[in-house]
Amino acid sequence: MSASDASKDIDGKAIAATIRSEIKDRVATLRSAPGLAVILVGARRDSQTYVRMKKKACEEVGIASFGFDYPATVTEDELLQKIQELNADDKVHGILVQLPLPEHINENTVIEAVHPSKDVDGLHPVNTASLCSTGTHAGAEKIDWKDMSSVPFHIPCTPQGCIELIDRVGTELKGKNAVVIGRSNLVGLPVAMLLMHRDATVTIVHSKTTDAPNVVNKADVVVAAVGRAEMVKKEWIKEGATVIDVGINSVDDANAKRGYRLVGDVDYKGVKEIDDVKITPVPGGVGPMTIAMLLRNTVNSCVRSHATKGE
Amino acid sequence: MSASDASKDIDGKAIAATIRSEIKDRVATLRSAPGLAVILVGARRDSQTYVRMKKKACEEVGIASFGFDYPATVTEDELLQKIQELNADDKVHGILVQLPLPEHINENTVIEAVHPSKDVDGLHPVNTASLCSTGTHAGAEKIDWKDMSSVPFHIPCTPQGCIELIDRVGTELKGKNAVVIGRSNLVGLPVAMLLMHRDATVTIVHSKTTDAPNVVNKADVVVAAVGRAEMVKKEWIKEGATVIDVGINSVDDANAKRGYRLVGDVDYKGVKEIDDVKITPVPGGVGPMTIAMLLRNTVNSCVRSHATKGE
Secondary structure (H helix, E strand, O other), rough: OOOOOEEOOOHHHHHHHHHHHHHHHHHHOOOOOEEEEEEOOOOHHHHHHHHHHHHHHHHHHOOOOEEEEEEOOOOOHHHHHHHHHOOOOOOOOOOEEOOOOOOOOOOHHHHOOOHHHHOOOOHHHHOOOOOOOOOOOOOOOOOOOOOOOOOOOOOHHHHHHHHHHHHHHOOOOOOOOEEEEOOOOOHHHHHHHHHHOOOOOOEEEEOOOOOHHHOOOOOEEEEEEOOOOEEOOHOOOOOEEEEEEEEOOOEEOOOOOOOEEEEEEOOOOHHOOOOOEEEEEOOOHHHHHHHHHHHHHHHHHHHHHHOOOOO | OOOOOOEOOOOOOHHHHHHHHHHHHHHHOOOOOOOOEEEEEOOHHHHHHHHHHHHHHHHHHEEEEEEEEOOOOHHHHHHHHHHHHOOOOHHHHHHHHOOOOOOOOOHHHHHHHHHHHHHHOOOOOOHHHHOOOOOOOOOOOOOOOOOOOEEEEEEEHHHHHHHHHHOOOOOOOOOEEEEEOOOOOOOHOOOHHHHHHOEEEEEEOOOOOOOHHHOOOOEEEEEEEOOOOOOHHHHHHHOOEEEEEEEOEEOOOOOOOOOOEOOOEOOHHHOOOOOEEEOOOOOOOOHHHHHHHHHHHHHHHHHHHHHHOOO
16 A cells, blocks of 8 residues: 555445344344344433434344333332343343433443343443453453454444454554553443454553553554544544544534534544545444444344254 | 662562551451451462461451362362352451362352452452443442552452552552553453553553564553563663563572572563662562452451441
């Protein structure tokens, strides 16, 4: 590749569509349909939209979705009872509790009630611990991190989607410098762990980092997940880097129809001027991958449940 | 500090003695003695030695230790039954299963049988998940990582000891570059998490890292935990760095009485020539800290159990 190659978009929308179609083919080979239970509490517009999108995506690939909608006044006990029921239900391979929950319900308690094998969001402590381990304990299975479908536990969807994008555009990770900007439980930390499992040398940059531009400038791969509009500037990114922008921030824009527009954590326009860079647009980059990975986790869970039963 | 300041040893032996004496004072204020159950399986000489040292250290600070010795032929079920019993025992605040276990016993099953609140080795998945979280989940407690006695779960002993050494020699972590060499479950990964929680910018270097000397050379704090004799050279370390050497490797030495001597993962002699460096010797650096942190975890567990009972 010559130094004058233009930078390229990483088309998350198209890649996610390809993956959904692969999943559909895989589901067609299964004896019975995988099932995803979706629990929605309250009437938040954004949560309702996400749940609707997830159910629709299930339908398209042949996953059965079971919706359970509760008013915001539901008690924690009622939710826990429903989760126990779903844990025991053979037709349900994934249980998704749409977050956030109302304040009177302890999210951690609810997350921990889901059986780890059905925790397709990858949020249960047992799944977190597996992700944050290197399998060097005696008795631990040797994990092939290159094939995330074969990993015997659930990897959180958005982080998994980031790695999938990197793989699908052909960026090598082994031995490369990767920098994750942000250290949240939901994205930054799990992405850092996945990059490490794929043999990248990983640095985690955060709000207390003193020389972020300099650190990021050494990275072959950058994942930005901080939630600060266009924080990562052109000068931070080196030629030829792959940039995954997880941020979705709305900024005021008088010219936009709705009065605002969505931007990522990276100055997309600036970075696009660098040679040889691959970068996800916002929207249309990481966003569409999250649901695709949820579908994959659900199918994996179904396949593993058959294997456990010796089918 | 002038550039010509000589480098200094980090005296783990003396620091551990100070901590044990602090623990002894704290135990003296408790209404009843903390208790540590120690399970030893088989007749490995090294395991027997470690267990003896741990029991002796308990005794010196006023912790009651309860030993349970089993032959190498013990079944997994027998161990699990004993652990259940100890989980339910009010006089036992910590349960330590000396590793490794014989091959016919699944170590992970045994580790997961210990109640997380009594898992003073910090190996249970629930403790791992807590260590690998940033407390940004709704409902998560705000954790003060500067006071490891106040952290409401168990941090593994050797990683905790590394941070304690860094603190006790007055090295600042916030905003500094820290490099961890090695990504094991037992040391590398947990140390990286602790350094991150203390607001260092952390890079994890491992066998697949292509330019380790260069990466390490940017570090204000280096923790080496790979188990390769004197792998980290003088040229890797920058002036003024704090170097924690977790490695204990035996190398042939015809001049030594036993025909070998112990060295760390760092070329101690070479690094000592650098100005302003603080470095742990091997032995006498990290080693003595592990048991001190085990004692601390046991006392913390006892104090928390009183608090839970509203005492």
